[in-house]
Amino acid sequence: MGMYHPPVDEHETVVSTALHVVAATHYSRADDPHEDAAYEYSIEQLALAARALAEAVDRKPADEQPIGWSKDEQGSELHHLRQESLLLRSLAQEFRVPLTNTMGGYGEVVVRRWTLAEDRWQVTDGSMTDPKVWIDGQWLSIGSVGLEKAHPYTLDEALKTAHQVAEYEGATFEAWVKATKDAYEYQCPQCMRWAFWENGRGTQHGDEVDEFWCPVCGSESRASLCERRPARGGGA
Numbered sequence: 001m002g003m004y005h006p007p008v009d010e011h012e013t014v015v016s017t018a019l020h021v022v023a024a025t026h027y028s029r030a031d032d033p034h035e036d037a038a039y040e041y042s043i044e045q046l047a048l049a050a051r052a053l054a055e056a057v058d059r060k061p062a063d064e065q066p067i068g069w070s071k072d073e074q075g076s077e078l079h080h081l082r083q084e085s086l087l088l089r090s091l092a093q094e095f096r097v098p099l100t101n102t103m104g105g106y107g108e109v110v111v112r113r114w115t116l117a118e119d120r121w122q123v124t125d126g127s128m129t130d131p132k133v134w135i136d137g138q139w140l141s142i143g144s145v146g147l148e149k150a151h152p153y154t155l156d157e158a159l160k161t162a163h164q165v166a167e168y169e170g171a172t173f174e175a176w177v178k179a180t181k182d183a184y185e186y187q188c189p190q191c192m193r194w195a196f197w198e199n200g201r202g203t204q205h206g207d208e209v210d211e212f213w214c215p216v217c218g219s220e221s222r223a224s225l226c227e228r229r230p231a232r233g234g235g236a
């Protein structure tokens, strides 16, 4: 590590012009008719000298500049953020991308790393039992694909793919919920009111059971336990 030695001429000029400014402000004589002009001249000279010094320091090798001089140098905010981002990427094993639907963010697409040693990732539905991976535009069982082929993506590719899948799945889920909602009314076992299935999760999105969320009392029930009747007029 080098050390900072100021460029002699530029440094001396800054010091002497700064002293002129001090003299013009602290030691000015009220009876001096040139007082204002001397002050204005001195502050301009100081700014010019400071610029010359900064430019001279810029021309020095990085390791001979003052610590923190370069914006990319260690200690700067940007450098810190970059390092943190790299560290997170190197340590992360998993990212979760929520489905982009308007039904309340149910479900997610999971980006999962094979091993920490490699930048190889899978895009999966995150299911505990029989997980699926997204490859070539479709969900395939990891069991049938094999681990090797299940991780075809770099992190960047996997995240991009996951966002596309989340958008697609979100829209599909929304359409499914809407179709279900429009087809039937359900009776809430808690408050006994009939209501459309406005909300709730389903088995096709990894839940154990389909759940009916009652918009009247707010309770959640197994849809299979609810009385169901065809909706009159095809929905609200």
Ligand SMILES: [Zn+2]
Pocket: 188, 189, 190, 191, 192, 193, 214, 215, 216, 217, 218, 219
């Ligand atoms: Zn209810």
